[in-house]
Amino acid sequence: MVLKLENVCKSFGETEALRSISLEVKRGEFIALVGPSGCGKTTLLNIMSGFESPTSGTLDRNEPGHMIYQSDGLFPWRTAAQNIELGLQYTPDKLHREKELQNILDLIGLDGFGDHYPHELSGGMRQRVELARALVGGNNVLLMDEPFSALDYITRLHMRREFTRLLEKRPRTVILVTHDIEEAAQLADRVIVLSDRPAQVRSERTIRLPRPRELTHPEVVKAVHDVLREMGLEK
Amino acid sequence: MRAFPLRRLLPFILPAAGVLIWALCSRLELFPAGLVPSPVEVVRGFIDQVQQGRMYDDLIASLFRVTLGFLIAVVLGVPLGLIIGLKLHARQALLPTVNFFRSLSPLAWIPFALMWFGLGDKPAIFLIFMASFFPIVLATAAAVANIPAVYFRVARDFGLERGKLLTQVTLPAIMPQIITALRVTAGMSWVVVVAAEMIAGRDGLGFLIQDARNQLRPDLLVVGMTVIGIIGVLLDRLLVQLTKIPSVRWGYNR
Numbered sequence: 001m002v003l004k005l006e007n008v009c010k011s012f013g014e015t016e017a018l019r020s021i022s023l024e025v026k027r028g029e030f031i032a033l034v035g036p037s038g039c040g041k042t043t044l045l046n047i048m049s050g051f052e053s054p055t056s057g058t059l060d061r062n063e064p065g066h067m068i069y070q071s072d073g074l075f076p077w078r079t080a081a082q083n084i085e086l087g088l089q090y091t092p093d094k095l096h097r098e099k100e101l102q103n104i105l106d107l108i109g110l111d112g113f114g115d116h117y118p119h120e121l122s123g124g125m126r127q128r129v130e131l132a133r134a135l136v137g138g139n140n141v142l143l144m145d146e147p148f149s150a151l152d153y154i155t156r157l158h159m160r161r162e163f164t165r166l167l168e169k170r171p172r173t174v175i176l177v178t179h180d181i182e183e184a185a186q187l188a189d190r191v192i193v194l195s196d197r198p199a200q201v202r203s204e205r206t207i208r209l210p211r212p213r214e215l216t217h218p219e220v221v222k223a224v225h226d227v228l229r230e231m232g233l234e235k
Numbered sequence: 236m237r238a239f240p241l242r243r244l245l246p247f248i249l250p251a252a253g254v255l256i257w258a259l260c261s262r263l264e265l266f267p268a269g270l271v272p273s274p275v276e277v278v279r280g281f282i283d284q285v286q287q288g289r290m291y292d293d294l295i296a297s298l299f300r301v302t303l304g305f306l307i308a309v310v311l312g313v314p315l316g317l318i319i320g321l322k323l324h325a326r327q328a329l330l331p332t333v334n335f336f337r338s339l340s341p342l343a344w345i346p347f348a349l350m351w352f353g354l355g356d357k358p359a360i361f362l363i364f365m366a367s368f369f370p371i372v373l374a375t376a377a378a379v380a381n382i383p384a385v386y387f388r389v390a391r392d393f394g395l396e397r398g399k400l401l402t403q404v405t406l407p408a409i410m411p412q413i414i415t416a417l418r419v420t421a422g423m424s425w426v427v428v429v430a431a432e433m434i435a436g437r438d439g440l441g442f443l444i445q446d447a448r449n450q451l452r453p454d455l456l457v458v459g460m461t462v463i464g465i466i467g468v469l470l471d472r473l474l475v476q477l478t479k480i481p482s483v484r485w486g487y488n489r
Contacts, residue, residue, distance in 0.1 A: 051388065066392055073389050076485035077407035086393045119485045 001062070002027050002141060002173045003048060008057035010043055016198040017043045020057070023192065023201065027140075030167075030174045032184035034227060035194030035202075041177040042145055044199065048175060049143050063173070065141030066134040070150050073130055074118040080129045081105070081114035087137040104132045107169060108162070124155045131163065135170050144176045148183065157215070160186055164212045181231075185223040186213050193230045203230045272454035277461075280454035289443070294462065296439040297428050300356055301470075304363025305424045312368045313413065316375020317405070326376070333372050341366035341427050349435050359431040359439065366427040367420040374416030378409035411486020414477045421474055425467045440466075 003025040010018040017040040025031055033041050046052040047059060049067050066087070067073075074083045081101060088097045105111050108128040118126050127147065134142055148156045160183060167174070178184055184191045191205045205226050209219045228234040254274055260266060261273035272280070284290040318325045319333070344365050348358035382405065390396075390404045432441025440463050447455035478487055 049392070051391070067388065069385055069389070072383065073385055075386065075389070075404070075407070077410070077482040086389075086395075089393065117481065117485055119488050 001025070001060075002029075003062070003175070004058075004060040005048070005054075006058045006060075008044075008047060008054045008059060010040070010047060010052070011055050018047075018054075019198040019200050021199065021201055025173060025175060027173055028171055030176070030187060030189045032176045032178060032188035032191045033194060034178055034181055034184050034191060034231075035199060036196055036231070037179055039194050039197050040199035041179075041194060044194075045143050045145055045175065045177050063140045065143050065175075066139050068130050068134050068142060068144040068147045070146045072118075072126075074126055074133070076118050079115045079117055080110060080121065080125075083118070083129055084114075084133045084136060087133045087135070087139075089137075091137060100136055104136050107166065108132045122155075123151050124159060127151065127159055128162065131166060135166065135172070141173045141175070144174065144178075146178055146180075147176070149178070149180065156180075156183070161212060163187070167211070181224055181227050182215060182220075185220045185227065186215050187211070191223065191227055193227055205230070269451075270453065272457055276454040277457045280452065281458045281461075284443075284455070284458060290458075290462070293438055293440050293443045294466070296356075296436075297432065297441065298466075300359040300431075300439065301363055301421075301424045301428045303356075304360040304428075305367050305421060307360075308364050308367040308371055308420070308424075309417065312371030313375050316372040317379055317401075319372065319376040320379025321405070330376070333369055333376075336365075337369040337373055342430055345431070345434055348431070352435075354435050354437050358435040359428055359441075362431040362435075363424045363427050367424050370420050370423070371416055374419075375409065375413060378412035378416075379405065381412075382408045407482060411478070411483045414474070414483060414486075417477070418471055418474045421470055422467065425463075425470055429463055 001024060003023075005021055005023045008018060008021045009016070021044065023031075033044060035041050043052065045067070047054050048061070049065055050061065051067075053059075074080075075086075078086075084101055084104060085097070088100060091097045091100065101114070102111075105114055108131065110125060110128060110132075113121065113125065118129070121129065130147070148159045151159060164187065174187075176184070176188065181191075185207060189207060191207065193202045193205070194200065195202045205223055207219060207223050209217065213220050225234060257271075258274045261271070261275075281290070284293075315329075319329055320326070341362050344362055345358075348361050352358040352361055386404055386408055387400075390400055395403055428439065429441035429444065432439035433445040436442035436445070440459055444456060444459040444463075447453070447459060477483070
């Protein structure tokens with residue numbers, strides 16, 4: 001078990017954001033949290049990352065994690081390589097750092113782009129640098145806040161495949177917050193559907209299908225249907 | 236091979252045409268006598284000033300004052316702006332006062348500058364400081380307040396704290412706006428130094444203007460104005476170089 005929430009509640013003043021959320025995440029598991037916008041998904045992620053603390057309830061976290069944001073989480077004053085090196089700053093050996101940097105640049109297909117600044121890269125490339133920055137340096141949990149939602153549809157599909165490939169090479173526990181139900185169904189082992197604010201766990205849908213998965217695979221399509229039905233969007 | 240693109244000449248067309256018309260009008264004696272010098276008189280006046288060594292002395296005097304007053308304003312203004320931008324209480328306590336002085340024309344300080352510092356370098360440096368310090372504080376504070384929150388989250392995520400947070404996140408994040416503010420305030424300082432020297436100077440380009448007026452030398456007036464304008468443009472060209480630093484380019488490519 002990597003992460004465990006028990007009866008987590010969170011209020012901001014009068015506004016109740018989360019109500020009694022319990023959730024257990026196992027090592028290597030890929031969890032997707034979906035729900036209507038403004039329901040408190042991001043708040044939940046912030047609590048899991050330790051950025052905010054719950055009003056009541058408990059959070060057990062065994063491993064440090066890195067957050068991956070929608071876009072522009074890269075420092076624009078640092079080159080792609082310098083941004084990735086942020087994730088390597090606690091790797092003491094310089095040679096090892098350089099090797100790891102080169103490895104990850106190769107892995108994300110950005111060999112030769114290390115000295116480019118973020119504004120010189122496309123949205124998809126920037127997102128791959130974000131992933132690389134979070135994947136280096138041995139942290140085991142990725143907390144992702146709608147990481148691909150700023151990309152266009154085709155690029156998003158590419159990024160899902162790319163991300164699946166990266167996870168095969170570097171297995172991680174992933175908690176993905178998204179409003180993209182297809183994305184959740186194509187990637188996650190478990191899709192957790194949250195209700196309107198205050199967010200509660202409405203249901204859980206397990207998808208036992210190895211990755212990479214095709215978006216049009218019957219299992220994936222069925223999962224999309226189930227989640228949509230759960231949200232009251234399909235019958 | 237076209238070695239020299241004609242496009243490069245575009246900025247010089249308007250000044251050249253102006254000088255040409257001016258020369259023509261002088262030649263045809265269209266101006267009232269003694270009010271507008273001819274280009275020849277101005278060039279003669281310029282050569283005269285250079286040969287006497289006055290031009291060089293005045294130029295150095297003005298540049299020295301601007302540089303010193305401006306540097307003191309930057310060295311004190313940027314840190315104060317950082318504090319105001321980062322700390323809510325500092326903002327509440329200081330911002331209205333800074334805004335008050337920002338709205339006060341630096342020229343209003345001229346009488347006090349004379350009373351407190353007499354003539355020479357000091358009153359001019361004081362006035363330049365007063366002209367640039369408050370805008371720099373405000374620009375820095377605004378830049379800090381506008382840093383996207385996500386940068387601080389990422390910084391925290393990667394364990395950048397305190398000193399590192401300042402040097403690796405806060406400062407680089409505001410650098411493009413700081414450079415823009417430096418360009419604007421350096422331009423203002425250059426305007427103010429002329430005014431300061433006209434009243435409180437014994438040398439400098441502002442004093443050159445004032446002196447020309449007292450001697451009824453319109454040719455030297457034009458010499459002074461031309462040099463002041465050209466140096467102002469060159470100062471800005473110099474500061475524009477800062478925007479070419481790779482780690483700040485992002486701020487100008489939007």
